[in-house]
Amino acid sequence: MATMGIEEIEKEIIEEFDFFGDDWESKYEHLIELGKSLPLIAAADKTDDKIIQGCQSRVWLNADFDDNGMVYTADSDAIITKGMIALLVRVLSHQNPTDIIRANLSFIDKIGLKEHLSPTRANGLLSMVNQMKKEALKRL
Amino acid sequence: MELSSIRQNFPILGQKINACDLVYLDNAATTQKPIAVINALSDYYSHNNANIHRGVHTLSRRATDLFEQARKTTAQHFGVANEQQIVFTSGTTDSINMVAQGLSKLYLKPGDEIILSMLEHHSNILPWQLWAEENGGHLKVIPLLADHSLDYSAFEKLISPKTKLIAITHVSNTLGLVTDVEKIKSVANRHNIPWLLDGAQSAPHMPVNLSVLNPDFFVCSAHKMYGPTGCGILYLNERWLSELPIAKTGGGTIKTVSFEKTEYVEGALRFEPGTPNIADVIAFAEALKYMDAIGMQQIFKHESELVQYAQTLMKEIPEIDMYGIHDHKAGVISFNVKNQHPFDVGTLLDKYGIALRTGHHCTQPLMKHLGVQGTIRISFAIYNSKQEIDYFIEKLKKVIKMLS
Ligand SMILES: Cc1ncc(COP(=O)(O)O)c(C=O)c1O
Numbered sequence: 001m002a003t004m005g006i007e008e009i010e011k012e013i014i015e016e017f018d019f020f021g022d023d024w025e026s027k028y029e030h031l032i033e034l035g036k037s038l039p040l041i042a043a044a045d046k047t048d049d050k051i052i053q054g055c056q057s058r059v060w061l062n063a064d065f066d067d068n069g070m071v072y073t074a075d076s077d078a079i080i081t082k083g084m085i086a087l088l089v090r091v092l093s094h095q096n097p098t099d100i101i102r103a104n105l106s107f108i109d110k111i112g113l114k115e116h117l118s119p120t121r122a123n124g125l126l127s128m129v130n131q132m133k134k135e136a137l138k139r140l
Numbered sequence: 141m142e143l144s145s146i147r148q149n150f151p152i153l154g155q156k157i158n159a160c161d162l163v164y165l166d167n168a169a170t171t172q173k174p175i176a177v178i179n180a181l182s183d184y185y186s187h188n189n190a191n192i193h194r195g196v197h198t199l200s201r202r203a204t205d206l207f208e209q210a211r212k213t214t215a216q217h218f219g220v221a222n223e224q225q226i227v228f229t230s231g232t233t234d235s236i237n238m239v240a241q242g243l244s245k246l247y248l249k250p251g252d253e254i255i256l257s258m259l260e261h262h263s264n265i266l267p268w269q270l271w272a273e274e275n276g277g278h279l280k281v282i283p284l285l286a287d288h289s290l291d292y293s294a295f296e297k298l299i300s301p302k303t304k305l306i307a308i309t310h311v312s313n314t315l316g317l318v319t320d321v322e323k324i325k326s327v328a329n330r331h332n333i334p335w336l337l338d339g340a341q342s343a344p345h346m347p348v349n350l351s352v353l354n355p356d357f358f359v360c361s362a363h364k365m366y367g368p369t370g371c372g373i374l375y376l377n378e379r380w381l382s383e384l385p386i387a388k389t390g391g392g393t394i395k396t397v398s399f400e401k402t403e404y405v406e407g408a409l410r411f412e413p414g415t416p417n418i419a420d421v422i423a424f425a426e427a428l429k430y431m432d433a434i435g436m437q438q439i440f441k442h443e444s445e446l447v448q449y450a451q452t453l454m455k456e457i458p459e460i461d462m463y464g465i466h467d468h469k470a471g472v473i474s475f476n477v478k479n480q481h482p483f484d485v486g487t488l489l490d491k492y493g494i495a496l497r498t499g500h501h502c503t504q505p506l507m508k509h510l511g512v513q514g515t516i517r518i519s520f521a522i523y524n525s526k527q528e529i530d531y532f533i534e535k536l537k538k539v540i541k542m543l544s
Contacts, residue, residue, distance in 0.1 A: 024158070024491055025542070028491070028542065029542055032542065032543060056481075056482070056483045056498060056499045056513075056514060057481055057483045057484075077513070078481035078483040078484050079480070079484050080483070080484045080488075081481075081483070081484075
């Protein structure tokens with residue numbers, strides 16, 4: 001299992017983002033950097049059946065399981081969405097399925113990026129979180 | 141009217157978004173509403189609300205008068221002498237569906253063909269596609285030239301003895317390109333084919349005189365013309381006013397009803413079953429008066445200047461691809477930032493208080509033709525200014541830097 005639990009990682013991310021304070025530009029620049037550094041999903045996993053249909057930006061999600069828990073890789077054609085994915089993958093990968101299903105991911109709100117998970121948002125992220133949990137459910 | 145005083149007529153424009161002045165450039169989706177329209181809604185419910193037609197009491201007479209006066213105002217605005225040719229609907233989409241369903245009952249036959257264009261909004265594709273699928277009909281599509289304008293010579297070649305209707309957009313909601321209606325009309329008339337003009341994006345931006353254009357059908361939405369949502373018109377020429385079969389029926393459309401046989405009224409009411417959207421229709425008339433007080437020619441001139449101004453500045457940004465650059469456009473510019481997703485650009489510009497639209501704009505066939513997933517679209521209204529465009533350009537450059 002991961003050395004840090006979900007809430008610990010969330011706390012770490014909140015501290016990281018606290019650094020930006022009210023400066024949304026730096027915050028988004030950081031998010032864009034995270035998006036760019038997201039490990040690439042294997043080309044073989046970037047198939048249509050792995051697409052989570054958001055209205056505008058497409059999201060691909062691949063889920064695996066190993067000794068450390070769930071392993072998620074994901075990608076998007078929009079870089080801000082990719083940045084959000086990087087955060088979600090960092091929090092949920094290598095965690096055990098039960099913890100993933102229970103996670104409420106409140107850090108998204110605390111770092112001021114909650115709007116990206118709203119159901120009206122056209123980026124497919126909310127569906128991605130649901131899909132991540134569904135995949136975890138399969139491994140219980 | 142001065143621009144500054146025009147802006148003051150729109151209460152919503154004064155607000156801040158994310159601590160920045162709101163710059164509203166999503167007018168092709170829906171425009172903001174002037175205080176006159178907002179007041180008309182509240183006045184109606186505060187003083188005049190009653191169900192219309194057939195009521196003997198004072199309020200009902202008042203509401204009926206206002207509603208029927210709105211029909212006259214709308215007819216005048218569009219240069220139509222007989223106001224019965226103006227049917228109130230819930231909007232462009234509703235109007236097109238009414239025509240498609242009506243025509244499919246008597247007039248359209250299996251194997252018939254309808255001509256559309258590559259520029260159409262889904263609302264002017266799907267009702268025809270539904271007819272085609274259910275009845276063995278066919279859709280023919282006018283292709284585009286290299287500059288994305290309609291290929292009129294290809295259009296004429298699509299005409300066949302089976303062609304029963306031409307349904308075409310007056311202005312492209314994605315590119316802002318204006319259809320040469322005279323060319324459509326002359327071909328339609330020569331072959332004696334009815335034609336429908338989708339005016340959802342022309343009626344807000346330019347003078348539209350229906351007795352000059354003389355289409356068989358014209359449709360538009362109030363909410364894109366400074367009026368309320370859930371309201372629009374279907375204009376029919378004299379022939380279809382009496383001949384178009386109704387798509388829906390119910391109270392208010394009849395002379396007499398028995399279980400054996402119903403006799404329908406003539407005129408617009410035949411197409412308006414049930415209690416109509418009284419308040420919004422009345423407020424829509426205020427929107428038309430508001431536009432007419434400024435002048436449609438004036439509105440077109442102002443918005444054309446904004447388009448020219450923005451296009452010129454945007455041409456100088458090397459990272460930008462613009463689609464459908466043209467001198468004669470109705471208030472819309474579509475573009476992309478090279479190697480960036482429209483969603484990212486739109487998300488960041490929103491942070492600066494700029495409202496615009498990203499995506500396929502309900503024109504997926506056109507997106508496919510352009511070879512893109514989506515575009516970024518800015519669209520103007522009478523209240524937009526060159527200063528707002530300057531601000532937009534400044535922030536766009538900044539966002540391009542942030543993303544690259
Ligand atoms: C060209 C065109 N046609 C039809 C529509 C549909 O209008 P509504 O959604 O008001 O029915 C729109 C609106 O976006 C449009 O731009």
